[in-house]
Amino acid sequence: MVKPIENVAIFGGTHGNEMTGIYLVKKFLKNPHLLQRKTLKVFPFLSNPKAIELGIRYTEIDLNRCFALEDIENLDNILYEQLLAKTIHQKLRTNQINFLVDIHSTTSAMGLTIILSDKNDFHLKLCSYLSLIHPEVKVLYYVSKEKNQLLRSNTELGLTVEVGAIPQGVLEADLFMKTEKVIYSLLDYLDKYNQNKIEEKSHTLIIYEVFERIDYPRNKEEITAMIHPNLQSKDYQPINIGDPLFMTFDGETITYQGDSTVYPVFINESAYYEKAIAMCLTKKREITLNHG
Amino acid sequence: MVKPIENVAIFGGTHGNEMTGIYLVKKFLKNPHLLQRKTLKVFPFLSNPKAIELGIRYTEIDLNRCFALEDIENLDNILYEQLLAKTIHQKLRTNQINFLVDIHSTTSAMGLTIILSDKNDFHLKLCSYLSLIHPEVKVLYYVSKEKNQLLRSNTELGLTVEVGAIPQGVLEADLFMKTEKVIYSLLDYLDKYNQNKIEEKSHTLIIYEVFERIDYPRNKEEITAMIHPNLQSKDYQPINIGDPLFMTFDGETITYQGDSTVYPVFINESAYYEKAIAMCLTKKREITLNHG
Numbered sequence: 001m002v003k004p005i006e007n008v009a010i011f012g013g014t015h016g017n018e019m020t021g022i023y024l025v026k027k028f029l030k031n032p033h034l035l036q037r038k039t040l041k042v043f044p045f046l047s048n049p050k051a052i053e054l055g056i057r058y059t060e061i062d063l064n065r066c067f068a069l070e071d072i073e074n075l076d077n078i079l080y081e082q083l084l085a086k087t088i089h090q091k092l093r094t095n096q097i098n099f100l101v102d103i104h105s106t107t108s109a110m111g112l113t114i115i116l117s118d119k120n121d122f123h124l125k126l127c128s129y130l131s132l133i134h135p136e137v138k139v140l141y142y143v144s145k146e147k148n149q150l151l152r153s154n155t156e157l158g159l160t161v162e163v164g165a166i167p168q169g170v171l172e173a174d175l176f177m178k179t180e181k182v183i184y185s186l187l188d189y190l191d192k193y194n195q196n197k198i199e200e201k202s203h204t205l206i207i208y209e210v211f212e213r214i215d216y217p218r219n220k221e222e223i224t225a226m227i228h229p230n231l232q233s234k235d236y237q238p239i240n241i242g243d244p245l246f247m248t249f250d251g252e253t254i255t256y257q258g259d260s261t262v263y264p265v266f267i268n269e270s271a272y273y274e275k276a277i278a279m280c281l282t283k284k285r286e287i288t289l290n291h292g
Numbered sequence: 293m294v295k296p297i298e299n300v301a302i303f304g305g306t307h308g309n310e311m312t313g314i315y316l317v318k319k320f321l322k323n324p325h326l327l328q329r330k331t332l333k334v335f336p337f338l339s340n341p342k343a344i345e346l347g348i349r350y351t352e353i354d355l356n357r358c359f360a361l362e363d364i365e366n367l368d369n370i371l372y373e374q375l376l377a378k379t380i381h382q383k384l385r386t387n388q389i390n391f392l393v394d395i396h397s398t399t400s401a402m403g404l405t406i407i408l409s410d411k412n413d414f415h416l417k418l419c420s421y422l423s424l425i426h427p428e429v430k431v432l433y434y435v436s437k438e439k440n441q442l443l444r445s446n447t448e449l450g451l452t453v454e455v456g457a458i459p460q461g462v463l464e465a466d467l468f469m470k471t472e473k474v475i476y477s478l479l480d481y482l483d484k485y486n487q488n489k490i491e492e493k494s495h496t497l498i499i500y501e502v503f504e505r506i507d508y509p510r511n512k513e514e515i516t517a518m519i520h521p522n523l524q525s526k527d528y529q530p531i532n533i534g535d536p537l538f539m540t541f542d543g544e545t546i547t548y549q550g551d552s553t554v555y556p557v558f559i560n561e562s563a564y565y566e567k568a569i570a571m572c573l574t575k576k577r578e579i580t581l582n583h584g
Contacts, residue, residue: 023518027541055566056348107459167399167459169562173518173539226315226465247465249319270461274347 002122004194008042009097014064014151016051017168020176021103037187039194055169065149092154100158102151105166107270109233115140115160128205128289129189142210208263208282215276227268235265294414296486300334301389306356306443308343309460312468313395329479331486347461357441384446392450394443397458399562401525407432407452420497420581421481434502497581500555500574507568519560527557
């Protein structure tokens with residue numbers, strides 16, 4: 001069993017143009033009572049103040065790629081976000097944070113997604129609880145190529161909340177309210193966990209596991225095709241061999257040539273054009289869990 | 293009667309993160325035969341190359357606010373976009389452009405919108421023709437507060453094509469293809485017009501006329517409410533007195549208190565947060581026209 005979760009950090013604005021997390025954290029900062037739970041201290045943080053002020057993803061380098069320990073410890077890393085990562089890392093230590101939530105948004109139609117980079121029993125039971133209360137919650141297992149670069153990798157326990165579709169720089173009330181509710185349920189769970197009050201309940205949890213990223217077709221640097229209209233906004237829907245993936249600017253269809261049914265996510269995410277990712281392919285797994 | 297339209301300019305990338313126009317113009321530059329018409333010369337242009345390369349709206353100042361003649365002639369105006377505006381202005385003169393199309397996209401759900409800043413007979417008949425062929429086309433009459441700042445004000449005849457909802461930095465195949473078709477119909481019309489081949493046809497044209505802009509509720513600089521979920525993506529739908537406009541972060545509703553039915557557009561446009569515009573209110577007018 002994991003020891004009690006005493007100090008929780010909630011981050012918004014790790015990307016300065018993802019407004020849901022930014023305005024949620026601003027709300028929490030103004031109304032700390034909303035985060036109060038019997039057995040927890042909860043710390044809301046705005047991750048990247050300069051990028052938030054400018055309304056851009058980052059000023060010099062993606063903050064959410066700056067947390068590898070060798071980068072934190074490298075004194076030659078002095079870009080704004082690299083320095084910020086060192087401070088955030090220190091802040092987490094100082095406050096003895098043992099659970100971390102990082103709120104993001106995406107231009108992909110991913111609804112309410114929880115991203116895990118570790119499928120330990122604690123995370124799985126928590127996700128199972130959240131998806132029981134909020135049936136629309138989806139769970140994505142996504143380990144980055146370069147491990148531990150992400151803000152969420154700073155603590156053993158923690159997760160990313162990823163909501164969409166929302167354009168960058170836009171607030172949408174509906175997803176704002178839904179995300180807020182998931183955060184409260186999460187804190188409730190941690191509080192119950194600390195008090196050993198989690199009810200036993202058998203539940204099948206579905207997890208989508210990223211196993212591959214696909215780039216847009218390109219000619220040198222330039223993309224030569226768009227996400228196929230049949231695939232746009234179809235995150236988490238199955239695609240089979242022969243199903244359309246892309247459409248060239250001349251209207252030709254490029255199809256999927258893999259060998260099994262897959263479930264794409266992060267389809268047509270704005271910030272991923274520069275990262276050469278048109279979508280991430282996942283496999284769907286079912287896990288049966290007992291709470292408690 | 294207007295004299296023949298001989299030289300047409302089509303601009304994309306006046307805002308460097310609005311991908312539909314950028315990739316349409318790139319397609320036209322690679323395939324000039326697509327723009328060939330008997331009586332027309334058509335020039336595709338990428339408006340703001342530096343902003344396009346960086347994937348941002350503008351580098352120093354909004355290019356689409358730099359075209360007032362006093363600004364063009366002011367030799368002290370030396371920001372990147374101000375210099376660019378002078379060059380574009382010169383280019384239009386040199387090529388004797390007498391019709392200009394500027395392609396934009398928006399995070400608001402405005403579908404295929406044609407924006408006019410002059411309701412002359414030529415423009416109205418053209419819009420009437422386009423909305424007959426493409427029934428989803430909407431016509432918006434929108435005169436900026438500071439007149440003639442826009443790219444489209446460089447020539448007596450011309451219009452803006454505004455498509456959405458699309459997040460900034462994202463290409464959507466469906467709207468890309470629809471926009472492309474409208475451009476071709478527009479060129480067909482100009483070509484027919486030059487040959488005196490426009491068929492007479494009576495048609496009722498609906499025009500939405502912007503008469504007011506509304507800001508988000510704010511406390512100093514900070515917004516204190518979001519677009520109400522009932523209003524999100526409801527561009528061109530009627531709102532009446534008492535209908536919800538905003539929702540505060542605490543969930544309270546702020547309603548419309550005007551005195552007649554209005555039709556909002558540019559609801560929750562990402563780039564308009566900094567311009568203090570949450571939406572533009574329009575009145576709906578019907579005009580009966582005879583083509584020819």
